[in-house]
Amino acid sequence: MPEVSSDVAAANTEKYLIFTILGKFYTFPSRFISEVTAFDHVYPLPLLPNYVRGIINRYAVPFALIDIGLLIRETATPESKVVVLKETVDKLAFLIDDVVDIIDIPVSSLLQVSQGAEQGDGSDIIEASFEWHDTHVFVLGVRQIINRVKADFEL
Amino acid sequence: MRYFLCPVEQFFLGVPEDAVAAIMIYSEGVTKTVSRYEGGDTFFSLPHFFGLADRTVRHGIILKSSKPGASQNNGAASEPEEGARNILLVSSVEREADVPPEEIYSLPELLLASGHLSFFTGIAFERSLMIALIDPAALIAQIFRMQGEPV
Numbered sequence: 001m002p003e004v005s006s007d008v009a010a011a012n013t014e015k016y017l018i019f020t021i022l023g024k025f026y027t028f029p030s031r032f033i034s035e036v037t038a039f040d041h042v043y044p045l046p047l048l049p050n051y052v053r054g055i056i057n058r059y060a061v062p063f064a065l066i067d068i069g070l071l072i073r074e075t076a077t078p079e080s081k082v083v084v085l086k087e088t089v090d091k092l093a094f095l096i097d098d099v100v101d102i103i104d105i106p107v108s109s110l111l112q113v114s115q116g117a118e119q120g121d122g123s124d125i126i127e128a129s130f131e132w133h134d135t136h137v138f139v140l141g142v143r144q145i146i147n148r149v150k151a152d153f154e155l
Numbered sequence: 156m157r158y159f160l161c162p163v164e165q166f167f168l169g170v171p172e173d174a175v176a177a178i179m180i181y182s183e184g185v186t187k188t189v190s191r192y193e194g195g196d197t198f199f200s201l202p203h204f205f206g207l208a209d210r211t212v213r214h215g216i217i218l219k220s221s222k223p224g225a226s227q228n229n230g231a232a233s234e235p236e237e238g239a240r241n242i243l244l245v246s247s248v249e250r251e252a253d254v255p256p257e258e259i260y261s262l263p264e265l266l267l268a269s270g271h272l273s274f275f276t277g278i279a280f281e282r283s284l285m286i287a288l289i290d291p292a293a294l295i296a297q298i299f300r301m302q303g304e305p306v
Contacts, residue, residue, distance in 0.1 A: 063263060
């Protein structure tokens, strides 16, 4: 029976990569992530919202580099490290300060984030949150980020 | 496929050679994105369209005329009159390059979601250089769209 219990527990948890952006804690499910790498170079493209910093070259494949600091707090994230998502999710990468940890989170611990009245509060790109070491960790939503960029294009 | 490469800030715009009739030297001043002249020639200043209006325009890329009924230019507003030409004004045409199809990757879905950048047909890297390939007809259609003109 103990084996059954641990299997059930594993089935109800998901692994998350926790990282900081401008000192705040964010995360993606680790199954979305291809790699974490040092920032190298970004090629700005015209006509983009300022928080889409441009294109980065990952093994000759173009990924869009998103600055969540600029998107949510209108403050540029230092060009330190980059979280790169799997190509199957979308060719997206995110500037981060650093990786903090990789942890298993029970699905039951995830709190849905209600949409704020103001787009600028960032809640429109947050899928959920959870408590970890007495702090809030925000789960970034890939689909929500794509929708945000689309909406900003249409302004 | 061969492309004319035009520097734009930190990357090169790649204009497919098979869409180009000729390259011209351009020495007139440019004050806006779209300029129409008698005879029907229409000049599209890419530095202005890309928000880089302070860049000097040195070359014009004269596009091949679209055939009646063809999808190029995507409609009446961008369809040149008989004998008229669509000309892309660029800072310069620096060189030509072969870009093998297997080295061309689509833009991330995020950047294509709104349709604003759908004139970029792909991205290729040549060592440390990035080449953003365009469909000139789709670019002209998007310029008209963003200028509020019918497409």
